[in-house]
Structure formats: C-alpha cells, structure tokens
Amino acid sequence: MGQNPSRPSSVGGIEFDVLLEQEYVLESEAPQFPVEEGFTISDSILLKPLTLTLVIQISDSPVTWATRFGGPRPGRVNEILAQLERLWQQKQPVTVVTNLKTYENMVIEKISIPKNPESGSALKIPMEFKQIRVVSVKTTTIPMEYLRGGDTKNAAGTAQTQEASGATGEKTRKSILSSMKDTVAGSIGSIFGGA
Numbered sequence: 001m002g003q004n005p006s007r008p009s010s011v012g013g014i015e016f017d018v019l020l021e022q023e024y025v026l027e028s029e030a031p032q033f034p035v036e037e038g039f040t041i042s043d044s045i046l047l048k049p050l051t052l053t054l055v056i057q058i059s060d061s062p063v064t065w066a067t068r069f070g071g072p073r074p075g076r077v078n079e080i081l082a083q084l085e086r087l088w089q090q091k092q093p094v095t096v097v098t099n100l101k102t103y104e105n106m107v108i109e110k111i112s113i114p115k116n117p118e119s120g121s122a123l124k125i126p127m128e129f130k131q132i133r134v135v136s137v138k139t140t141t142i143p144m145e146y147l148r149g150g151d152t153k154n155a156a157g158t159a160q161t162q163e164a165s166g167a168t169g170e171k172t173r174k175s176i177l178s179s180m181k182d183t184v185a186g187s188i189g190s191i192f193g194g195a
Contacts (some may be wrong), residue, residue, distance in 0.1 A: 008065050009056065011108075011127065012087045012094035014080060015069070017062040020124060021055040022098050050131040052096060052103055059122035077123055084111055084125075093132050105132045 009019035031044040058080050061072040069076070087094060093105040110128040 007097070008068065009054070009099065010095075010097045011054075011056075011084070011106075012096075014083050014087065015065070016056040016058055016080075017064055017069075017122075018057040019054060019098055020057055022053070022100065024050055024052045024101075024103070026050060049133065050103070052106060052129040052131070054096070054098070054127045054129075055124055056127065057122060057124050061121060074121075077121060081113060081123075093134075096129060103129070103131060105134055106130070107132055 008015040008017070010016065027048040029046040029048060058077050060074055060076045062069045062076075088108045088111060091107075093107055096103040096106045106129040108127065109130050110126075112126045114123060114125070
C-alpha cells in the first residue's frame with residue numbers, strides 16, 4: 001500500500017490485524033434519453049452510492065499491532081467474528097477506517113467468513129459495504145390564514161392564487177361547483193354501470 005498507518009483499520013470500531021485489500025467504486029448512471037438543449041446535463045446524471053470492498057485478516061496471534069491488541073490470545077478470532085455478526089444484525093450505518101480514507105454511513109452488505117482447517121487461528125475475511133446518503137429534513141410553520149379559506153374560515157381543501165370578487169366571482173364559484181358535481185356524478189355513474 002505504501003502507507004504507514006497510525007492506527008489499525010476498523011469497521012464500526014472493531015479493529016483488525018491487517019487490511020490486505022481495499023477497493024472503492026464510484027458509479028453513475030447516464031440518462032437513457034436525449035437531454036434537451038439548454039438544460040444542465042448534470043441534472044440528468046444519477047450518482048449511485050459509493051461501494052467499498054475490503055479483505056481483512058484477523059488472528060489469535062496478531063503481529064502488526066501486537067502491543068495494541070495485547071499479544072497472542074486464544075479465541076480472539078471467534079470474538080471478532082461474533083462482534084462482526086452483531087454489527088451486521090444491528091442494520092445500522094457504521095464508520096469504516098482504512099489507511100487511505102475514512103468512510104462514513106457505510107452499511108454492511110456482505111461478510112464472507114471462510115471456515116476451513118487450513119486457516120488455523122488466522123482468517124482472511126472479504127467484506128462489502130454500500131454508503132447511505134443521509135439528508136436532513138427541515139420543517140416550517142405555515143400561517144393559519146393559508147390553512148383556512150373563505151368567509152367561514154373553515155379548513156380549505158385547495159388554495160386560490162386570485163380572489164374572485166362581486167357578481168363575476170360568484171358566477172365563477174357556481175360554475176366550478178356545478179362542474180365538480182357533474183364530474184363526481186359521472187364518476188359514480190360509471191362505477192355502478194350507469195351513464
């Protein structure tokens with residue numbers, strides 16, 4: 001890797017002996033249909049979530065970070081495997097720290113745990129992650145006058161941008177109501193096999 005990391009690689013705070021491989025993928029989806037001239041092309045390109053693949057190694061007798069991990073300890077591999085499984089079961093985003101970069105909001109998609117006699121007290125474990133984009137939601141207070149309508153100040157179903165006045169306004173309201181009644185009556189008639 002050509003790096004001299006100051007700390008071990010980790011997933012959700014679980015530290016490993018060695019990070020053997022790491023690969024992250026940046027992918028986007030171009031528009032399938034022509035983009036109309038004058039529009040910003042970047043608005044039509046969909047950025048897919050970052051994906052990360054690691055291959056880590058753990059052992060009962062860590063060498064690289066021996067003093068940090070407290071030297072050889074029988075059962076250490078099984079402890080770390082149990083921690084990884086709990087982390088996966090929690091279904092929560094985690095932070096992944098490598099010697100190149102720190103990745104926030106990563107979800108564990110796959111952990112492949114080999115079990116064979118040759119592995120002994122050391123395991124190489126491939127892991128796959130996908131980054132979740134976290135957005136913030138903002139709320140605002142809508143003034144009551146926008147929620148109430150007409151002279152009665154009852155809850156309004158729709159809002160109008162212009163206010164009709166005088167006899168013309170009354171005719172417009174009656175025309176809209178009449179049209180709505182015809183539409184509803186026609187819809188009910190067609191449902192029940194009528195008109």
